[in-house]
């Protein structure tokens with residue numbers, strides 16, 4: 001786990017695979033995405049490194065229902081009941097009611113997808129999580145001085161971006177991706 005402060009109130013948490021983000025409002029945190037299944041302890045360590053208890057995580061926002069974003073939602077929700085927020089179109093996947101659809105991979109995305117496949121992540125199933133808040137887009141969530149939910153179907157039907165207009169921040173999930181440069 002590695003934590004990087006991107007802005008005074010925004011932290012990127014690099015997990016074994018992928019990232020999660022912590023937004024801080026005083027002693028309250030909002031977690032955007034949760035990593036693959038089993039990432040909870042790494043995220044707890046990130047929260048601890050900010051001098052805060054696990055209960056500081058007041059809400060969990062999932063950008064879309066893929067294993068590397070929703071994988072630890074149930075585990076982190078179990079800490080202190082932080083409500084899980086998911087778009088209506090991906091909520092059944094997060095609840096375990098239906099498997100996720102195979103993604104449509106463009107030529108541009110294929111190398112990235114092959115790397116993910118090689119790690120075995122695409123064969124994972126998400127431990128089912130309660131979805132406390134079903135989003136449809138257009139909501140404003142009470143963090144970051146007003147966080148706007150933007151529906152951006154494509155990567156999945158229920159993909160969302162979260163825009164913090166007062167801070168110039170856009171959480172875009174997997175809508176924008178880049179490969180590491182070859183060594």
Ligand SMILES: [Zn+2]
Pocket residue numbers: 064066155174
């Ligand atoms: Zn994805």
